[in-house]
Amino acid sequence: MSEKELRVAVIGAGAIAGNHFEAIQATAGLRACAVADIDQDRADELAGRYGINSYQDYRELIERERPDVVAIALPHYLHKEAAIFAAGFGCHLMLEKPMALSVSECDEIIRAAVAANIRMLIGHTQHYMADNLHAKRILRSGDLGRLVMIHDVRHMNYYRPSRPDWFLEKAKSGGGVLANLGTHSIDKIQWLTGSAVRKVNASISHYGNRGDVEGGGMVYLELANGVPATVVQSGYIGAARNETEIICTKGMLKLITGDSLWISRGGPYERLEVPETATPFELQYADLLEAIRTGSESGCPASYGREVIAVLEAVYRSAASGTVQLVL
Ligand SMILES: NC(=O)c1ccc[n+]([C@@H]2O[C@H](COP(=O)([O-])OP(=O)(O)OC[C@H]3O[C@@H](n4cnc5c(N)ncnc54)[C@H](O)[C@@H]3O)[C@@H](O)[C@H]2O)c1
Incomplete structure (x- = not known):
């Protein structure tokens, strides 16, 4: 039936x-x-x-x-x-x-x-993107050795005129680039590693020409499995970029989010063929x-969505206090 x-x-x-x-x-x-x-x-x-x-x-x-x-x-x-x-x-x-x-x-x-x-x-x-799914398979296979660290960078003009105002009002959005786009990075890092963020050290800036949210941030994260990661995001004018480098003992992966997945085993990055999936x-x-x-x-x-918000709260606490914060 x-x-x-x-x-x-x-x-x-x-x-x-x-x-x-x-x-x-x-x-x-x-x-x-x-x-x-x-x-x-x-x-x-x-x-x-x-x-x-x-x-x-x-x-x-x-x-x-x-x-x-x-x-x-x-x-x-x-x-x-x-x-x-x-x-x-x-x-x-x-x-x-x-x-x-x-x-x-x-x-x-x-x-x-x-x-x-x-x-x-x-x-x-991020859990459902073909390149990310393939990167996770490679990490799990152990082919690149032990995961050592992750470096995630995103730049985009967050203050483009077409952006709806609510995104730039903290009371309505919860924050700026880090709340909206940084949560994708936090998710990507936790999901790729299968490990939750435990410790955060963050610095943020508020130089946007609209609203009251942060326009940039540099965040050092420590995962429960001991792996360190950085999230660097700028919403100011500049060259757009959305890349995650995953560094292991026997090579590196680079995700150009929404575009491609690259691998290096010592030489320059080479593009990987990634099996197609549904959107x-x-x-x-x-x-x-x-x-x-x-x-x-x-x-x-929902329990996972809550974990991401707990990391974001630790990011803002760390930036406000200038101290390392545990994720509560
Ligand atoms: N998963 C992703 O990759 C992804 C990408 C973009 C946006 N998002 C998320 O999707 C959500 C929406 O983002 P968006 O870019 O579509 O925003 P948007 O501003 O384009 O759309 C929000 C819509 O909600 C409407 N709205 C506001 N108040 C309302 C109310 N009380 N009742 C009914 N409608 C109301 C607005 O009129 C607007 O059309 C956000 O949570 C955003 O972070 C996720």
């Missing part, structure tokens, strides 16, 4: 919503049913494109449509209230990263999810669907 098709609603019709809809459409067993955005035009545009209902108020959407799954692609300060509301209706959650503004907000979401017995996947896309968003939905059907945890559960 074929399993019931699950109806998925997407809340927030902004920049990333299209990736969600494309992935839902490509996933057997899922069907998009509705979209909500306070900007009715945005919601209507996506509703027209995917032949679904549109709402301005996400609460009304959930009450009327009773979706099986809700994807939350809202500004970060709305993640908690939307997640708890949807959980109250028994909806499983695809909750975009970063999970929430603070560890205490994550705990509130987790309590609501446990009470409702729902499955959740936090959208840490990261498709893999995320397949993972959540499997968790719903089997009652197991997804590959990126």
Whole structure:
């Protein structure tokens, strides 16, 4: 007997919503049913494109449509209230990263999810990128010897005029480049190594021309397995770069995120052929669907999303105090 098709609603019709809809459409067993955005035009545009209902108020959407799954692609300060509301209706959650503004907000979401017995996947896309998956396989194989350290660098113009204002207001975003993009790096490092960050030493700067969030940061991380890592991010004007070097005793890997994977065994880097996979968003939905059907945890559960926020909190504590901070 074929399993019931699950109806998925997407809340927030902004920049990333299209990736969600494309992935839902490509996933057997899922069907998009509705979209909500306070900007009715945005919601209507996506509703027209995917032949679904549109709402301005996400609460009304959930009450009327009773979706099986809700994807939350809202500004970060709305993640908690939307997640708890949807959980109250028994909806499983695809909750975009970063999970929430603070560890205490994550705990509130987790309590609501446990009470409702729902499955959740936090959208840490790094777990699902083909190059990253291949890099992780190589690290696990032991082919490059022992993992020694990781160096992650990202530069981009964070203050581009088209960036929505909420990203640059700390009360709404939880922080700047480190909260939005640094959480991808923290996730990438923890997930690649299978080890959690335990200690943090961070320095951040606030030289952006808009808002009150940090525009750059240099972070030294120590993992529970003893491996050190650095995350260096600049949101100021400059040459865009998004690279992670993974240094082992018998060679190195370089991830150019979203582009390619490179290897060196002593000579210059050589590009690796990476097996093709479905898109990261498709893999995320397949993972959540499997968790719903089997009652197991997804590959990126709320407890993990909370861990990333705990590291981010330690980063800000360290930068404010000028001291090394343990991840609590
Ligand atoms: N996984 C990834 O690679 C990735 C990439 C980009 C964004 N994201 C995450 O996705 C989320 C959304 O980011 P985005 O870039 O799409 O932002 P965005 O600003 O483009 O979209 C947010 C949308 O939410 C709507 N909105 C605001 N308040 C609302 C409310 N009360 N009710 C309904 N709609 C409301 C806005 O009108 C806007 O259309 C964030 O958590 C972000 O960090 C993840």
